[in-house]
Amino acid sequence: MPADILSLAGANLLSPMTLCFALGALAAFVRSDLEFPDAIAKGLAIYLMLAIGMKGGVALAGGASTDAILAIVVAGFVSFLLPVVAYALLRAATRAAAVDAAAIGAHYGSVSVVTFVTASEFLAARGMTFEGYLVAMMAVMETPAIVMGLLLARRAGFAGPRSAAATRHLWREVLFNGSIVLLVGGFLIGWIVGAPGYAKVKPFLGDLFNGLLCLFLLDMGVVAMRQLRAAPALSPALVGFALVQPLIGAAVGLGLGSALGLSVGGVALFATLCASASYIAVPAAMRLALPKANPALYLTLSLGVTFPFNVAIGIPLYTAIATALRP
Amino acid sequence: MSDAPVHRRKKIEIVCERAILDDVLEWLREAGVTGHTVIPHVAGHGRQGRRDGDEASRILENALVIAITREDVARRLLRDSVERLRDFAAIVYLCDVEVARPDHF
Numbered sequence: 118m119p120a121d122i123l124s125l126a127g128a129n130l131l132s133p134m135t136l137c138f139a140l141g142a143l144a145a146f147v148r149s150d151l152e153f154p155d156a157i158a159k160g161l162a163i164y165l166m167l168a169i170g171m172k173g174g175v176a177l178a179g180g181a182s183t184d185a186i187l188a189i190v191v192a193g194f195v196s197f198l199l200p201v202v203a204y205a206l207l208r209a210a211t212r213a214a215a216v217d218a219a220a221i222g223a224h225y226g227s228v229s230v231v232t233f234v235t236a237s238e239f240l241a242a243r244g245m246t247f248e249g250y251l252v253a254m255m256a257v258m259e260t261p262a263i264v265m266g267l268l269l270a271r272r273a274g275f276a277g278p279r280s281a282a283a284t285r286h287l288w289r290e291v292l293f294n295g296s297i298v299l300l301v302g303g304f305l306i307g308w309i310v311g312a313p314g315y316a317k318v319k320p321f322l323g324d325l326f327n328g329l330l331c332l333f334l335l336d337m338g339v340v341a342m343r344q345l346r347a348a349p350a351l352s353p354a355l356v357g358f359a360l361v362q363p364l365i366g367a368a369v370g371l372g373l374g375s376a377l378g379l380s381v382g383g384v385a386l387f388a389t390l391c392a393s394a395s396y397i398a399v400p401a402a403m404r405l406a407l408p409k410a411n412p413a414l415y416l417t418l419s420l421g422v423t424f425p426f427n428v429a430i431g432i433p434l435y436t437a438i439a440t441a442l443r444p
Numbered sequence: 445m446s447d448a449p450v451h452r453r454k455k456i457e458i459v460c461e462r463a464i465l466d467d468v469l470e471w472l473r474e475a476g477v478t479g480h481t482v483i484p485h486v487a488g489h490g491r492q493g494r495r496d497g498d499e500a501s502r503i504l505e506n507a508l509v510i511a512i513t514r515e516d517v518a519r520r521l522l523r524d525s526v527e528r529l530r531d532f533a534a535i536v537y538l539c540d541v542e543v544a545r546p547d548h549f
Binding site for chain 1: 461463464466467470485493494500501502503504531532
């Protein structure tokens with residue numbers, strides 16, 4: 118099995134996506150002027166989320182099973198509870214203030230869509246399939262962690278938004294942010310149109326997917342490295358947290374995914390979801406709800422440390438373990 | 445030209461983080477400001493370090509809000525801004541301006 122992990126990890130490191138990510142990071146590291154225009158980066162994100170949502174919906178078009186509903190509910194609970202683990206770990210092992218630990222916890226309970234997409238392509242390249250409702254599990258995991266983060270912060274004496282208008286704004290941000298609308302909307306469209314309808318858009322949303330993902334990861338490499346460069350020095354304990362917490366999340370995902378009877382690919386993807394940390398939706402929500410938490414901390418940990426770790430090492434590792442669990 | 449009537453008003457400018465822009469605009473409306481102009485995507489450097497918005501969630505991005513209003517409204521906003529914007533990246537200041545159509549402000 119260690120040999121499996123090494124070969125999977127090697128194959129992952131040499132995939133065009135991971136190499137594009139590394140190229141972007143290198144460009145930012147040497148302060149190249151390589152820069153994606155904002156509109157293109159946003160357009161790529163919209164494409165990826167719509168495409169992955171629709172693919173999931175098409176896969177489920179055969180009919181929603183009770184298995185799917187149970188798995189989606191479990192995913193929601195995991196997202197709700199993972200911030201508690203992260204919070205406890207941060208408070209015990211680092212010097213993070215309570216409000217920072219609550220905000221960081223919310224990030225680690227929630228998910229990174231790009232990490233999920235990268236993992237799904239990693240599996241597809243190996244001929245591994247996964248249940249279509251994994252996409253719905255991902256969409257469900259975006260929000261509960263935010264609620265738990267706010268509860269943890271309140272327990273530590275930090276109130277949420279002060280005015281009713283700010284509270285409304287926060288919930289609009291949390292429930293209807295662009296990625297949720299695209300994922301859920303794409304999922305429903307795929308579910309409605311099924312395979313025959315999908316065939317019409319497959320040349321664009323399916324066949325071009327890997328190439329566009331390369332472009333997107335190139336940009337993410339730049340963004341992640343810039344975040345790392347701009348950040349104040351992180352303590353070794355915090356960096357350690359950003360590497361250990363994904364492993365804890367992955368272990369939870371591997372265990373529950375197997376218990377739920379997911380396919381090997383499904384278990385690996387669920388583990389990846391539990392291991393990943395949000396760096397788009399949750400930062401925006403935390404900035405509104407917990408302004409006293411330091412954004413440089415949560416952004417740098419999730420985007421600068423955990424995201425590259427999962428893309429380079431986490432995904433092949435979780436896949437290898439999922440494969441070993443169910444030969 | 446020199447005969448044109450002069451109407452003095454206050455201009456309030458707020459540089460704030462993008463995340464709270466909607467809240468700031470609502471706050472202005474509630475205070476009685478009748479209109480505003482927003483310049484999105486402004487970059488700079490200050491107490492909170494570099495704010496050039498160069499990352500995925502855009503929470504490090506600023507916006508500039510410009511509004512013209514009566515002096516009493518502007519002063520109240522300036523006073524309330526201390527508490528209201530305490531935890532956020534924000535710069536608030538007033539300037540004297542002259543306008544031609546006083547009923548608009």
